[in-house]
Amino acid sequence: MPTSRDLLSHLIAFDTVSRASNLALIEFVHDYLSGLGIDSELIYSDDRRKANLYARLGPAGAGGVMLSGHSDVVPVDGQAWTVPPFAMTEQDGKLYGRGTADMKGYIACVLAALPAFLAKPLRVPLHLAISYDEEVGCLGVRSLIEALEGRPERPSLCIIGEPTFMRPVLGHKGKLGMRCDVHGAACHSAYAPQGVNAIEYAAKLIGRLGEIAQRLAAKERHDSRFDPPYSTVQTGTISGGSALNIVPEHCRFDFEVRTLPADNAEQVAAELQAYATELVPQMNAVQPGTGIRFTPISAYPGLATANDSEAAKLLALISGSSDFGTVAFGTEGGLFDQAGIATVVCGPGSMDQGHKPDEFVSLEQLHQCDAMLARLAEWMQA
Known part of the structure; x- marks a missing residue:
């Protein structure tokens, strides 16, 4: 099976700047999931140029964990890149390309981890969500949340993989x-x-x-x-x-x-x-x-998940740290939280590299995220 590095190379090749369509990337993920025997659905924008992807695996019933990320990236116009922004370049243990940190690195880790989640029966469901237009106001995820609101089998908590340098985060403005x-x-x-x-x-x-x-x-x-x-x-x-x-x-x-x-x-x-x-x-x-x-x-909206919540306890368990922090940038977490899905944030890379020329994520950060998701799979199968 492809590694997170392999999958990131594919994801970076899709130009998903918010002004463009994300359908090619979404179709790639849809086909990848299908190859693993996982059904997924697409929730389109009104003009059908973009789509959210949602998938669910594991036992029937409400609850479980959602792994969520956004597919869009910020523009590269006017930035002095020294490597191709939409082709991954590896140098000195770093993977360069637009979206490596924010936040296709996390999506790649999630996709690479799915065989581990499928290896044994899950005791609670696993939900997957990939949204569009986060960078221009968390727009796409709203229709995904709306679609979930009327369903009995909704997740109880969500882990968003924005780049926190793998530090567990419970809040943002x-x-x-x-x-x-x-x-x-x-x-x-x-x-x-x-x-x-x-x-x-x-x-x-x-x-x-x-x-x-x-x-x-x-x-x-x-x-x-x-x-x-x-x-x-x-x-x-x-x-x-x-x-x-x-x-x-x-x-x-x-x-x-x-x-x-x-x-x-x-x-x-x-x-x-x-x-x-x-x-x-x-x-x-x-x-x-x-x-x-x-x-x-x-x-x-902002996000302020309690330190003693079940979501925080799970994040501490799988991340290996209860040194909870906050981030200055926003995420889709506040919207999930408003919808009754307790949300935490933890992902590979740093926003210090996001939105800049020569954006990168280190291989070490991807490996740490791979390990966190492996621990989550073990917890969900116990």
């Missing part, structure tokens, strides 16, 4: 990304009071975001498990105006809120929107029809 469009009124800058300066009103809103960020950073709100230990707000992009002597009619900015699991990003958005409703009458007093519009970009 949630995220809300939003876009704000300010529609003002243009005029010659010599008569600036007759116009509605969209950039200036956008600046007022961004200033309010800064005030909110300062409140969230107050020491009494800290959670030392996270780095930084508080919820953050930041404006990432802004554009507006056309010439210095024209009062700008339009301004757009995107902002994000990354919240501790105990905080609510929607409350931040609601406060900013409430402030915007105070500004709009001032704008309309100068020029009717001006206004401010907010559009959600992406959102996913």
Whole structure:
């Protein structure tokens, strides 16, 4: 049977950047599972250009463990790669290629481990899930979770293999990304009071975001498990105006809120929107029809699995460590957790290498993940 390294070589060859289809990779996995006698189903996107894959093996009934990962990767455009991004290159015990760390390395380990799960009867079910469009807002997994909600044979816990350097992780922050469009009124800058300066009103809103960020950073709100230990707000992009002597009619900015699991990003958005409703009458007093519009970009909840939960105990057993941590990046874990599937995170590689040119995972990390999954198979067969 192919090793995790062999399978990773195949998976890296599929260009599954989020803007592209992932169907070729999903069909490869579907055929691989079929060769092992495992049935799987595809849950397609509305345009049928992408699909989640779901499979289940073992005894009938609810419960069991889900192994979950996403198939999409971030773009390589504009990055200075020294090796081909979509062909695996091995150098000095490291495997290079887009997605080696985030997170096709984990998927390869899961696929390579399946013969061990099939070797003896399982006492609880094993579920497999591969999703699409995680990198652009955890989009694809939502339809997979929706499909599972109406089924009696749902998993009770989930292990997501995002790159944690094989450290067991129980939590991460949630995220809300939003876009704000300010529609003002243009005029010659010599008569600036007759116009509605969209950039200036956008600046007022961004200033309010800064005030909110300062409140969230107050020491009494800290959670030392996270780095930084508080919820953050930041404006990432802004554009507006056309010439210095024209009062700008339009301004757009995107902002994000990354919240501790105990905080609510929607409350931040609601406060900013409430402030915007105070500004709009001032704008309309100068020029009717001006206004401010907010559009959600992406959102996913945080994750905070209890240290003494069954999911945490199992992860400690199979990873060999109860030194639980958190990660700064988000995962699909919060969505699974909201659906009643207790979730933990542990996978090969490091996000220090993810999203960068010459992304890599070490062979040693793959071997550690192989060993963790072998211990899980033994536990499920005991």
